[in-house]
Amino acid sequence: MSERTPYQAEQRRDLVVGLVLLVLGIVWTGIVLATIPPGNYGIGPRAFPLWLGVGLVALSAILAGGAWLRRNGDGEDPGDSGLAGMGWPVFRMVVLVCLILAAYGFLMQRAGFLLATALTVAFSLWVVLGERRPFLVAGMAIGMSVGVWLVFGQLLGAYLPRGTWLPF
Amino acid sequence: MDLLLSAASASFTPVTVAAILLGSIFGVIFGSIPGLTFTVAMALAVPLTFSLDQGAAIGLMLGTYIGGMTGGSVSSILLGVPGTPSAAATVLDGYPLAKKGQASLALGMAVAASAFGGIISLIVMVVSVDLVASLAMNFGPAETFALLIFGLSTICGLSEGSLVRGFIAGILGLMVMTVGVDAMDGVRRMTFGTVTLQQGINLLVAMLALFAVPHIIDAFVRHFQEERTTKQVKAVGVELPRLRDLGRNFWLMVRCSLMGTGIGAIPGTGGPVAAFLAYAHARKTSKNPQEFGKGSVEGVVAPESANNAVTGGAMIPLLSLGIPGDPGTALLLSALLIHGLVPGPMLFIESPDAIYGIYIAIILAYLFVFAFQVAGIRFFVQLLKVPPHVLAVAIVIMCGFGAYSVRNSVFDIYTVAILGAGAYGLMRVRIPLTPIILGVVLGPAIERDFRTAMILSDGDLSVFFSSAPAILFMGLTILIVGTQVGRSLISSFSPKTPGIGRNAPVSSEK
Amino acid sequence: MNSMKTLLAGGAAVIALAFGGAARAQDFPSQPVEMTILFGSTAQTIGQLLAELMSEHLDERVVPVSRPGGGGSVGYQHVQSAPADGHNIVWNSNSISTTYYSGATSFDYTAFEPIARISTEVAAVAVNANSGWETLGDMAEAIREQGRPLRVGASGRGSFTHLATEAMLESIGLDDQAIHVPFDEGRAPVELLAGRIDAAVQWPGQFISHHNAGKLRILCITGTERVEQLPDVPTCNESGAEGFEMTMWRGLAAPAGTPEHAIETLEEAARLAVEDPRFQEAAKTIGFVPDFAPRDEFGEQIAADDERLAELMTRLGLSER
Secondary structure, eight states: OOOOOOOHHHHHHHHHHHHHHHHHHHHHHHHHHHHHOOSSSOOOOHHHHHHHHHHHHHHHHHHHHHHHHHTOOOOOOOOOOOOOOOOOHHHHHHHHHHHHHHHHHHHHHHHHHHHHHHHHHIIIIIISSOOOOHHHHHHHHHHHHHHHHIIIIIIIIOOOOOOOOSOO | OOOHHHHHHTTTTTTHHHHHEEEEHHHHHHSTTOOHHHHHHOOOOOOOHHHHOHHHHHHHHHHHHHHHHHHHHHHHHSSOOSSSSGHHHHHHHHHHHHHHTTTHHHHHHHHHHHHHHHHHHHHHHHHHHHHHHHHHOOOOHHHHHHHHHHHHHHHHHHHOOHHHHHHHHHHHHHHHTTOOEEEEETOESSTTTOSSGGGOOOOOHHIIIIIIIIHHHHHHHHHHHTTTOOOOOOOOOOOOOHHHHHTTTTHHHHHHHHHHHHHHHHHHHHHHHHHHHHHHHHHOOOOOOGTTSOOOOOHHHHHHHHHHHHHHHHHHHHHHHOOOSHHHHHHHHHHHTTOOOSSOOOOHHOOOHHHHHHHHHHHHHHHHHHHHHHHHHHGGGGGGGHHHHHHHHHHHHHHHHHHHHHOOOOOHHHHHHHHHHHHHHHHHTOOOOHHHHHHHHHHHHHHHHHHHHHHHSSSSSGGGGGGGGHHHHHHHHHHHHHHHHHHHHHHHHHSSSSOOOTTTOOTTTO | OHHHHHHHHHHHHHHHHHHHHHHSSSSSOSEEEEEEEOOOHHHHHHHHHHHHHHHTSSSSSSEEEOOOGGGGHHHHHHHSSSSSSSSSEEEEEEEHHHHHHHTTTTOOOGEEEEEEEEEEEEEEEEEEEGGGOOOOHHHHHHHHHHHHOOOEEETTTTTTHHHHHHHHHHTTOOTEEEEEEEEOTTTHHHHTTSSSEEEEEGGGTTTTHHHHTTEEEEEEEESSSTTTTOOOBBTTTTTTTTTTOOOOOEEEEEETOOOOHHHHHHHHHHHHHSHHHHHHHHHHHHHHHHEEEEEHHHHHHHHHHHHHHHHHHTTTTTOOO
């Protein structure tokens, strides 16, 4: 088999996507059947999640099946998704952003809003993005944390977590 | 007329006007920042009203509500991240317009359409409050379900080519919203025995995950990929819409405003539904439907006039029946109560002056919001000069803070992180995100109304075809889905259809 | 980066040392008191007002923090696991019992120390004015005669209004001839007006305006005494549901183990807040009864109600305990 056309590569990817979603749908449906009671009257609490699970299974089967049938077909280049980058660096960045957000939430609860925000901004800019202009990094870190704290916390009265690590 | 004048003189006390102004600005700020919405702003405004008198208190709340609904378009257009769920439809064309360098035009059109929609809905409220209220009363669970499912059918138009992908996306959105405690039966669903998951997935949290996180990841990736070439700081021109642009869209705005008013008057629907339906309507009736999604002005005007018309629409059942349509108006209701106004049929008889006061406050709030936003456009667009990676870091913070402020729960930040990564993954494999947000927006209401209708009809499905509005919307839904599925099936099985990209069948000549 | 982290950590440690002593001292409150609010709408507004008024009598502010979800379980869980130093309190209600028995939380009311009862609320039973029913007795009779089920709107299963509905139906003998239609807050009056349901059980505030306009009729209220806003409306006991009574209380509680003096300070602030004319005024329009009770009395009521709700929920098949 010679080089795959972009169209064929797309079909292979759809096959994988369809199969992953198929598994997700089956697992979801299984959990729904195992944990949600059917209810006592009318359309109970189980019905909707169940129908959605079955729907997902059916649709992802169609997606995967269609892609399988077209795997050696011929068609237009589907074009890209409008997103930048490919492969490992992108995957790494997805994980990093996810972790930054989660760590921000965790820190906010523990170290309080001000410190958590300053740390998150500084870490993202300096370590993750490699920004080396000290004034920009410091300005953003202090500006974002103190700015939001002043405007929303003090002036507008929004609740900002104080954290449990520091006694003030 | 005398009443109006006496109410006017009563409303024009400096304190009341100042309260309306303050509320409007407060609302616009909360609305324009992704993650902060008018619901949060209104909850914060309630304690501020304790020390105010009735007129000023109501002015502050109304200003916040209206400002928050209008402000949502700012970040939709500039960042591609909606400021409030009601502004999610504005992203579809507002953001492409900004990318084309027409951010100020889009912002100007959005605020003009918003004010227009708000004022139209106010007029409807003044002239036909009883009529609209009785209309709302005729929308029982079955009719509301039909309307919502019709709203869901716009997925077909938002699927970006592949119907199967669109439906998958819609189902994923609906699935996400079933997590948590089922409000009707009190049953815990997909909570895996934890208390944390009983909160369920908040609409706003899902929205941040779908729009903001992919934006952040993409900006971070681009930062490395584009080899830090000197960032071309393009001069950001300020091009305000002219009256001619507004005139061209006049009837579209009128139609979308009326639509928004009607939808706002039906409890349990609200801004996002109105905005998406208006968007679908605009595309259907447009002379240039192919422009939609690429930066069509109509695609900004339609949702913005509709979502602001919802404010007036939602006031109708609130004032005349005492029924709040969403958490925001529920807070407005309790603020009215605490200041001695009991909404309901007696309000119009016992305190008509208060009603006129409310009308005047709405007009003033729109004037202030309009002036504030038009004046602000020059400053808002400066945001585009900020380097994208710095902006992305700021969005990380706003995501965290915004998600937290919804329910003061860290769980919501974790949810944004996890769902956001998932959303980015789906975007990569070209599952469209807009149907997901539609499923997320409509999911809880669709399930609730379907189940309630079935309980009321004792399990008889014909209830969905037993009244004029229900038949109309169910019929339209079946028509739309039927033709789309039919068309897609035909294109899949016919041997060779030129011009069908993604769904092109295996070519028989091979 | 490392140097910056060290710097920040160092700074934090210094500040912690400087302030650490203050927190251990006797004076309470030494920092803002977080009042967790479990529900939205009017419950939230009352809580916010209470917090505002309590702040005036304490050295630190009382900050209302909304933590809704899971019928109250999310907020209870948060406060229950928060430090028991008096700076974390919860604006609670009968939901502490219903969340426990429905299995949503793993702890019951004993996980909290009562501070004070603040208010009580009763639900109202309303019907469409066209029905011609004047009492619960009329309604029960008409339904039995027509041999059709009674459609009653209330909030979701396991909610206070649902439990009240079931208990009321039981006492008028309609429990196996009724269909519970769960509605979101606020939706029931429209359904009643439009004639899609026969009766609704909700907070009186939702019906009063329609009642006065002659569109709906409030048959009775679920408490033991008539309420000030509706002097002509009898209690359900008087209206044909003999022996039936359901009252919702709201109050403040802190995690078990909170020091005595902190509870006392908060109790006193709560008492002053409830007596404040602004609180009394708000009660009239929002529709609740300011009903302060000291912590001992409040604690007894929580325990008594818990037993009753447990029994009721078990009987209705809603208990998972």
